[in-house]
Amino acid sequence: MQEGVALNYTVRHPIGVVGCISPWNLPLYLFTWKIAPALAVGCCVVAKPSEITPATAFLLSELCMEAGLPAGVLNIVHGTGPGCGQAIVEHPGIKAISFTGGTATGRHLARTAAPMFKKLSLELGGKNPNLVFADCDLAAAVATSIRSSFANQGQICLCGSRIFIERPVYEAFKAEFLQQARGPKDRRPAGAGHQTRGLG
Structure with missing residues (x-):
């Protein structure tokens, strides 16, 4: 190796199942924004849309099945945050969580997921x-x-x-x-x- 020259490698490996929880205000945009990168690197996804805007996610699931996405690769589950969302965050088989929503909920998710050493991506409230x-x-x-x-x-x-x-x-x-x-x-x-x- 020549002095002063270095090589950096970035190796992307799937980490397992990723939990994606998205808000109601941009129901398709933010939902797919989370799901697509996880699928692209080879992870399976358990995704929860907002209980206020479930129809978009349901239609997305139909399109994914029509496109031939294998069963179990993308799992869209419906429910409330305290019930369904909490189960996703707590599940030991889910290795990473991506959440967009309020700061108080994000704080709760971090407290739950951190002791389990899950990877976290939290996009929390702004309104700057x-x-x-x-x-x-x-x-x-x-x-x-x-x-x-x-x-x-x-x-x-x-x-x-x-x-x-x-x-x-x-x-x-x-x-x-x-x-x-x-x-x-x-x-x-x-x-x-x-x-x-x-x-x-």
């Missing part, structure tokens, strides 16, 4: 603020904030639920944001329904 600075492109900042506030009715973990605005552009941003948020038919009073805060 948008930060708008005085040197911004105001039109772009408003457009981005409108999208991040209302895309999918705001039911995405990376949507902004608060906006912090630097004081020099506060009034201009607020006026334009509210005008776009109201839309042409909305006659709510200015300032209703959304919290903004000026930063000093």
Whole structure:
């Protein structure tokens, strides 16, 4: 081997059965986002959709059977978190857990799975603020904030639920944001329904 030259190898081996638990707000997107990589590396999957949005997962199971996926490779189970989800996390035969959902539930999953040395992937609640600075492109900042506030009715973990605005552009941003948020038919009073805060 030549001095100063190194080789790195990444070897991917299936680890066994993977438990995938997904939320209700993007029922097909997040469900398949978890399942596909696990299947691609050779793992079998036990997947639980949200009990609020079971139909998408059921239709996916029908498509997988129609496509010829062998029985037992993808197992979609329906039920509540405390019943079905807890059983997946606790089962000693499930070697990894992928969960998207609330922080409190993620904390509980971590407490359950950690003593069993399971691999964990936790994508937990966000709802971070948008930060708008005085040197911004105001039109772009408003457009981005409108999208991040209302895309999918705001039911995405990376949507902004608060906006912090630097004081020099506060009034201009607020006026334009509210005008776009109201839309042409909305006659709510200015300032209703959304919290903004000026930063000093």
